[in-house]
Amino acid sequence: MPHNKRVLLINPWIYDFTACDFWLRPLGLLYLASIIRTHTNLEIDFLDFLDCSRLGSGFGFRSRRRSDGRASFYKEEVKKPDLFRHIPRKFSRYGWPLAQAEEFLKNLPPPEAVLLTCTMTYWYPGVQTAVELVRKIFGQVPVVLGGIYATLCPEHARRQSGAEVVVTGAGENIILPMIKEICGADSLRPGSDSVSFSGLDSLPFPAYDLYQDRSTVCLLTSKGCPLNCSYCASRLLFPGFEQRQPERVVSEILHFYGLGARHIAFYDDALLLNRQWHLSKILESIARFQIGLNFHTPNGLSPRAVDGELATLMRKAGFTSIFLSLESSDTDWLRQTGPKVEAADLERALDCLEKAGYRRHEISVYVLVGQPLQTGDQVRDSLKLVRQLGARPRLAYYSPVPGTRDYELLLEAGKLKTDSDPLVHNKLVFPYFWGSLSPEELEEIKRAGRQS
Ligand code: B12
Numbered sequence: 418m419p420h421n422k423r424v425l426l427i428n429p430w431i432y433d434f435t436a437c438d439f440w441l442r443p444l445g446l447l448y449l450a451s452i453i454r455t456h457t458n459l460e461i462d463f464l465d466f467l468d469c470s471r472l473g474s475g476f477g478f479r480s481r482r483r484s485d486g487r488a489s490f491y492k493e494e495v496k497k498p499d500l501f502r503h504i505p506r507k508f509s510r511y512g513w514p515l516a517q518a519e520e521f522l523k524n525l526p527p528p529e530a531v532l533l534t535c536t537m538t539y540w541y542p543g544v545q546t547a548v549e550l551v552r553k554i555f556g557q558v559p560v561v562l563g564g565i566y567a568t569l570c571p572e573h574a575r576r577q578s579g580a581e582v583v584v585t586g587a588g589e590n591i592i593l594p595m596i597k598e599i600c601g602a603d604s605l606r607p608g609s610d611s612v613s614f615s616g617l618d619s620l621p622f623p624a625y626d627l628y629q630d631r632s633t634v635c636l637l638t639s640k641g642c643p644l645n646c647s648y649c650a651s652r653l654l655f656p657g658f659e660q661r662q663p664e665r666v667v668s669e670i671l672h673f674y675g676l677g678a679r680h681i682a683f684y685d686d687a688l689l690l691n692r693q694w695h696l697s698k699i700l701e702s703i704a705r706f707q708i709g710l711n712f713h714t715p716n717g718l719s720p721r722a723v724d725g726e727l728a729t730l731m732r733k734a735g736f737t738s739i740f741l742s743l744e745s746s747d748t749d750w751l752r753q754t755g756p757k758v759e760a761a762d763l764e765r766a767l768d769c770l771e772k773a774g775y776r777r778h779e780i781s782v783y784v785l786v787g788q789p790l791q792t793g794d795q796v797r798d799s800l801k802l803v804r805q806l807g808a809r810p811r812l813a814y815y816s817p818v819p820g821t822r823d824y825e826l827l828l829e830a831g832k833l834k835t836d837s838d839p840l841v842h843n844k845l846v847f848p849y850f851w852g853s854l855s856p857e858e859l860e861e862i863k864r865a866g867r868q869s
């Protein structure tokens with residue numbers, strides 16, 4: 418019997434100095450998987466090469482998910498890119514061993530098309546490896562790349578990724594016409610020709626059932642951010658700001674719970690905006706269900722928006738890991754880069770969270786390091802302030818993103834070029850390329866951060 422037509426969706430490996438599964442899921446690709454399933458006759462093969470829970474017990478690796486939903490990746494050391502040869506750290510490929518990936522792909526029926534994503538600009542070597550492997554096994558199948566790397570570095574992606582088609586921006590309204598073109602009009606279900614999506618609430622829920630381990634999922638309740646901080650790419654990825662209907666978010670959370678999810682990470686850029694009629698409404702409903710979910714906010718929350726009522730709701734609904742974004746305690750720096758928060762906001766937010774039942778040292782506060790206008794002393798002072806307030810400082814390493822105001826500064830200073838290799842966006846390399854901090858000073862700041 419002939420096989421049905423199929424598409425293969427891949428979330429590639431991470432190539433980096435370090436990586437851990439910080440509630441990582443390729444949310445964009447999972448939305449597209451859901452759209453394809455709803456509106457086409459195609460079978461889907463979904464491969465997340467970062468999903469190490471699917472690896473057998475071989476390779477000397479046992480996938481361990483911590484009780485908070487985070488996990489470690491299997492990794493293999495690889496040759497460092499030439500650009501990084503002077504950096505005294507090991508470089509690895511995180512995710513499935515290549516041999517295992519190849520074996521898996523060989524056992525799949527040939528796809529009509531391969532869809533790839535890439536969620537950090539500097540993780541593109543994972544795309545290259547995936548394309549090479551796909552070519553080795555399936556020959557000249559059309560490969561389409563979308564996602565954050567493709568959107569922020571389209572020229573580089575067209576030249577270097579190996580994909581035939583590079584799609585920039587949101588994929589939901591591109592995917593069906595593209596499938597029609599590549600796989601034929603008969604691939605679409607009747608009526609799907611004219612489908613168009615307007616906003617997150619019009620999309621089917623992301624397809625987490627494609628995972629065997631569904632204990633950890635991520636979620637968007639909104640898209641974009643109305644602010645415009647000088648180091649941030651939010652506007653380049655989505656220029657507007659859109660919030661979902663709270664009821665629809667609650668349905669999605671309950672749907673995830675039904676699939677087995679117990680840890681839910683919010684991926685929103687501005688989760689707390691208009692919180693009275695948005696997040697508070699969602700949490701009020703969820704708290705009523707009392708189903709024992711754990712919520713996480715790896716993408717930091719704005720301390721300015723945390724008040725007593727919200728803190729109590731967060732506690733009741735099951736927020737277990739809270740990350741707040743301070744970035745810096747330096748008022749001038751904050752004014753220059755985007756006045757989203759002040760040190761006083763943090764103090765107030767921590768008071769509210771403590772009153773709601775959280776212990777201060779359980780709350781992580783991001784402090785940015787490596788941004789071109791920062792000095793070492795500013796970073797040290799910020800770490801000290803967070804410690805003095807009893808919370809846990811966490812360094813957030815700066816990644817320069819093309820198209821942001823800070824990237825312009827680095828261009829003007831001749832420290833980066835418009836066509837610099839996206840590898841230099843890696844958050845750990847600034848002391849070796851353009852940073853005002855030396856590697857030694859950074860190490861000293863890290864030590865001070867642990868002790869202050
Ligand atoms: C969630 C998130 C994280 C999560 C997990 C990210 C992940 N890799 O899965 C966490 C918290 C771990 C994280 C960490 C970091 N992050 Co982050 N993160 C995000 C965030 C907020 C959302 C990404 C997301 O999932 N969006 C939702 C999905 C639905 O959108 P999407 O993936 O873009 O998919 C859509 C389209 O792209 C397209 N599409 C996607 N795939 C495909 C495939 C095909 C075939 C097609 C056609 C279309 C298509 O269609 C989808 C639907 O519309 C973005 C900001 C943003 N607004 O996007 C920053 C962002 C990606 N992060 C960024 C940064 C700077 C970081 C950190 C360096 C921060 C720090 N200093 O520590 C770290 C780095 C981590 C590391 N290990 O190196 C930068 C990018 C940096 C870069 N150089 O690429 C961003 C853009 C934020 C910013 N401030 O500028 N991050």
Ligand code: SF4
Pocket residue numbers: 642643644645646649650651686687755757
């Ligand atoms: S508040 Fe956060 S998401 Fe919004 S522009 Fe600033 S850094 Fe980006």
